[in-house]
Amino acid sequence: MTIRFRQEILAIEPYSPGKPIEEVKQEYGLTDVIKLASNENPLGPGPLAVSALQKAAGDAHLYPDGSCSRLREALGKKLAVSPSQLIVGNGSDELLKLAAEVFLGPSDSVVMADPTFSEYQFAARLMGASVRRVPLKDFRHDLPAMAKAVDESTRMVFVCNPNNPTGTIVTHGELKAFLESVPAGVVVVLDEAYVEYVQDDGFPRALDLIGDYPNLLITRTFSKLHGLAGLRVGYGIAQPELISLLQRVREPFNVNALGQAAAVAALRDFEHAAQSVQVNESGKSFLYDLFTSLDLSYVRTNTNFVLVDVRRDSKEVFQRLLIKGVIIRSTHSFGLPTYLRVTVGTDGQNRRLAVALREVLA
Ligand SMILES: Cc1ncc(COP(=O)(O)O)c(C=O)c1O
Structure with missing residues (x-):
């Protein structure tokens, strides 16, 4: 058979x-x-993360805190957002997939840059959605062209900022104009995996935009600057309504206990x-x-x-x-x-x- x-x-x-x-x-x-x-x-x-890992190892027989409450609280304090605006994932990769599971079906389309991070295409294809790729201009996202590529079938747009593999950014003004031009029903995923490395003053203050755009989802990670790629911890920030949709499709214990402990400690390791x-x-x-x-x-x-x-x-x-x-x-x-x-x-x-x-x- x-x-x-x-x-x-x-x-x-x-x-x-x-x-x-x-x-x-x-x-x-x-x-x-x-x-x-x-x-x-x-x-x-960092040393604080390593010592937290060692401490947490003895409790490895216990299931992790399914809601990542300590980590969401620590992140909330650091970012000045409420824990209800945060979701933690098994790497930010998982959050991209959860978002696709919530927002995409076979007759939908997504818009992304070309080239950009491969997981956006993976997440879209997994759900059977079609992918529209908009070429970079001078190695940067061409946001006006991406806005034009959005049509009736579009449910999500991915903006990788800074972009992988070019390392370039879109600015605050460019992002804001883009968010204004995208229909309110289309989710904009702003992937800020490398945010802590950014030196350019024009980089968006994306957290300030969340209040105005209920369709904006920011993703970040502990894999890069915090050096915890092997533990798989990423997080998403959005308005509580969007976060609660993602929470519905999350597995009960999606983030392991060692990762949670190390991430909380890493936030203190200035x-x-x-x-x-x-x-x-x-x-x-x-x-x-x-x-x-x-x-x-x-x-x-x-x-x-x-x-x-x-x-x-x-x-x-x-x-x-x-x-x-x-x-x-x-x-x-x-x-x-x-x-x-x-x-x-x-x-x-x-x-x-x-x-x-x-x-x-x-
Ligand atoms: C742009 C971008 N987003 C997300 C990720 C995935 O990060 P994580 O380890 O949190 O899944 C990467 C990893 O290389 C990346 O380059």
């Missing part, structure tokens, strides 16, 4: 993750491998956060100088990664760097076949990348 399944899922390609460090070590007989491929914090988690930003800023300058000296053009970033044009098939460059024990990300899958996306590392990692890249491009 042939198994029957939802044909919509045939539009989805399984996610192909970056190569794990251990696999690269084994495959190429290397002892020292660095990964600058997934925009993780090269400093790791020193780790400040140091992480500082290492990122000096790493960005180093990479900008490196790319300039190699005569490669790059996109100035507001994140912890840099998009650089190597002016040749970047899969080859990726492969040659791999052999030298440096894992980065080629952006073929984003439709940018001559670019690499390089996560900003520690000073030592950036120097190691510089040596390897100079050799590979020579």
